Amino acid sequence: MADVAFQRCINPACGAEFDRAQAIFKCPQCGDLLDAQYDWDRVPVPSKLADFGKRWATRDQRLDFSGVWRFRELLDFCPDEHKVSIGEGQTILQQNCAIAEQLGMKSDVLHLQYEGLNPSGSFKDNGMTAAFSHAMMVGATSCACASTGNTSASVALYAHSCGLKCTVFIGSGRIAFGKLSQAMDYGAQTIQIQGDFDDCMKQVQDVCTKLGLYLLNSLNPFRLEGQKTIMYRIIEALGWEVPDWIVVPGGNLGNSSAFGKAFLELKQLGLIDRVPRLAIINATGADTLTDLVNNKKLVWNGGNVDNKIIDGFYADLTARNFSPHTCASAIEISRPVNLKKCLRALDVCDGVVRAVTDEEICDAKALIGKYGLGCEPASAATIAGLKHLLAEGTIAKDERVACVLTGHALKDPNVTVNYHKDNQGEFSNPPIEAANDLHEIIKLIR
Ligand SMILES: *Cc1c(COP(=O)(O)O)cnc(C)c1O
Ligand SMILES: [Zn+2]
Numbered sequence: 001m002a003d004v005a006f007q008r009c010i011n012p013a014c015g016a017e018f019d020r021a022q023a024i025f026k027c028p029q030c031g032d033l034l035d036a037q038y039d040w041d042r043v044p045v046p047s048k049l050a051d052f053g054k055r056w057a058t059r060d061q062r063l064d065f066s067g068v069w070r071f072r073e074l075l076d077f078c079p080d081e082h083k084v085s086i087g088e089g090q091t092i093l094q095q096n097c098a099i100a101e102q103l104g105m106k107s108d109v110l111h112l113q114y115e116g117l118n119p120s121g122s123f124k125d126n127g128m129t130a131a132f133s134h135a136m137m138v139g140a141t142s143c144a145c146a147s148t149g150n151t152s153a154s155v156a157l158y159a160h161s162c163g164l165k166c167t168v169f170i171g172s173g174r175i176a177f178g179k180l181s182q183a184m185d186y187g188a189q190t191i192q193i194q195g196d197f198d199d200c201m202k203q204v205q206d207v208c209t210k211l212g213l214y215l216l217n218s219l220n221p222f223r224l225e226g227q228k229t230i231m232y233r234i235i236e237a238l239g240w241e242v243p244d245w246i247v248v249p250g251g252n253l254g255n256s257s258a259f260g261k262a263f264l265e266l267k268q269l270g271l272i273d274r275v276p277r278l279a280i281i282n283a284t285g286a287d288t289l290t291d292l293v294n295n296k297k298l299v300w301n302g303g304n305v306d307n308k309i310i311d312g313f314y315a316d317l318t319a320r321n322f323s324p325h326t327c328a329s330a331i332e333i334s335r336p337v338n339l340k341k342c343l344r345a346l347d348v349c350d351g352v353v354r355a356v357t358d359e360e361i362c363d364a365k366a367l368i369g370k371y372g373l374g375c376e377p378a379s380a381a382t383i384a385g386l387k388h389l390l391a392e393g394t395i396a397k398d399e400r401v402a403c404v405l406t407g408h409a410l411k412d413p414n415v416t417v418n419y420h421k422d423n424q425g426e427f428s429n430p431p432i433e434a435a436n437d438l439h440e441i442i443k444l445i446r
Contacts, residue, residue: 004042005077007034007221010340012303020077023138025205025219033341035261036077036221040269045073049271050240052232067091068129068229074265075130075225082137086161088125089229091117093237093402098371099383103390106398111243113234114373116408120182122330122376123230123255123406124154130226131216132158140164140214144207146200148251148330149179150407155216156186167213169193169200176329176376176412196323198335201252218254219337227255228262234402235272243276244399247389249381249406250280250289250353251331253342260345276402278349279395280342281385283326283378287355288313288334289342300347305340327358327415330378330407352394356384362419366427369416374409 007018009027016029020036027034046052052071055064063069063080067089072080093111100110115123135143142165145155152168152175159166168183172192183190193200201217208215218224235242248255259278266272282290291313292298298309316322317334324334336342345351356364358377364387365380382403389395409416420429434441 004039006037008037009033010035010303010344021138023134023140023214025215025221033219033338034221035341036075036225038076043073043076045269045271048240049232049235049266053236053240066129067233068126068226071229071232074232074262075228077222077225078133078137082133084129084132084136084158084162086119086125086129086158088118088129089233091115091230091233093234094372096372099367102367102371103383103387104397105390105401109398109400111234111238111400111402112368112372113230113402113404114375115230115404115406116373116375116379116411120150120154120157121178121408121411122150122154123227123404124150125158126229127218127223127226127254127258128154128158128216131220131223132162132164134220134222135164135214135216136162138214142166143214143216144168144204145216146170146197146204147175147179147183148197148332149175150330150411151217152188152190153179153182153186156183156188160187164214165189167191167207169204169207171196171200174329174332177414178408178411197333198324201335201337217337218252218257224254224258224261224338224341227258228265230255230404231259231262238400238402242272242274243402245277245279245395245401246349247279247281247382247386247401247403249328249331249378249404250282250342251286251333251336251378253280253289253336253338255404255406256280256345256351257338257341260341260348260351264348275349278345278351279385279389280346280351280353281381282353282355283328283331283361283381284355284357285326286324286332286334288336289339290353290355292339293343293346293353298343300340300343303344305343310339326361328361328377328381329412330376331381352389354385354388356381356388359425360384360387362415363425363427365416366419366425366429368405369409370427373405375405376407376409376411377415379405379407
């Protein structure tokens with residue numbers, strides 16, 4: 001390929017390459033996933049990561065202000081004039097001693113990367129700023145996505161800021177109210193399909209193909225380029241040091257895939273000297289990855305993934321009419337579209353996969369709320385998973401861990417209120433009824 005950036009099929013037996021200006025989202029030749037790739041010799045990447053930090057001084061310029069485009073040489077697929085930004089990526093890495101102590105870790109080793117601070121309240125904005133920049137570059141006028149909630153909120157926000165028409169597909173009754181309220185408020189056409197996320201995902205691909213809409217799910221390789229920057233910001237916040245572990249919830253597996261690609265590239269470019277380990281956490285009610293990796297021994301194998309294992313697994317889900325169920329609606333997915341890229345990430349990062357119950361998720365969420373900045377249920381799967389990994393000795397108590405808190409606490413108030421009000425768990429903090437009487441009220445204050 002003569003171009004500095006291009007797309008390439010991840011299947012080594014195919015390896016077909018496509019222009020970066022094509023909006024295709026799956027290899028037209030073999031149907032596998034596509035990657036954004038670069039001719040790194042021609043990209044002006046700084047010689048050390050710390051050089052990106054100099055852009056804090058010029059944050060009056062919109063691309064230097066963005067927590068995604070500040071690292072733009074590492075996702076160099078689009079000319080600056082097409083780049084879209086609404087101030088995404090102003091997120092923080094919080095060292096959390098209290099939760100570390102609750103989990104029996106050394107007090108200074110646990111960090112929470114709070115992506116709830118993004119404009120639409122979830123990490124998805126990191127990806128959308130990149131995907132919408134690509135959409136502008138290719139001249140798209142209308143777009144669509146399937147969503148468990150946060151993708152629709154983020155797409156709706158970016159679409160109206162870019163002037164694109166936008167349709168979002170959500171599974172009827174499967175979306176948290178904070179997220180649904182955003183999609184409607186930001187003016188997206190919202191279609192509730194009688195089905196789950198996996199049904200929506202299938203429909204949206206066909207709709208996009210038939211009507212020529214720009215697809216914004218994480219099948220879109222340019223979206224994942226933006227999500228790489230979450231890892232750059234963690235490294236930045238640690239004084240340009242790499243942590244020992246990254247812990248992330250696994251749903252459609254876009255984030256974990258993007259993180260693996262980020263570390264693979266940083267290592268190849270000589271910008272880091274070691275790669276952290278990756279822990280991906282499923283909910284037990286939506287644990288395709290856990291089952292395939294831990295029980296069916298599915299591996300990346302240099303890209304030669306054993307498709308028979310995957311096909312057999314999905315055929316069984318279909319035969320049983322299986323639909324995933326978890327209170328962590330953002331990861332309620334049983335056919336993750338980025339499965340193969342995620343296997344690559346596990347390979348690159350010597351990763352592990354675990355599943356946690358809804359009860360564990362809710363307790364972990366309350367712990368994060370009590371001692372941290374709060375988060376939505378899916379995000380709390382990280383701390384619930386970390387507990388398992390500490391207990392089994394996979395993660396040592398003095399290893400430096402960064403958990404990615406993917407979404408804001410206010411996204412899903414129902415789960416939070418029910419947990420506390422109904423005394424569902426260890427950290428429940430129910431409201432107390434009081435008579436409208438000063439004496440009675442004073443007796444209640446503790
Ligand atoms: C989308 C989402 C996830 C799942 O991320 P994947 O990249 O699909 O694995 C997890 N948490 C929240 C809050 C999300 O919005
Ligand atoms: Zn291919």
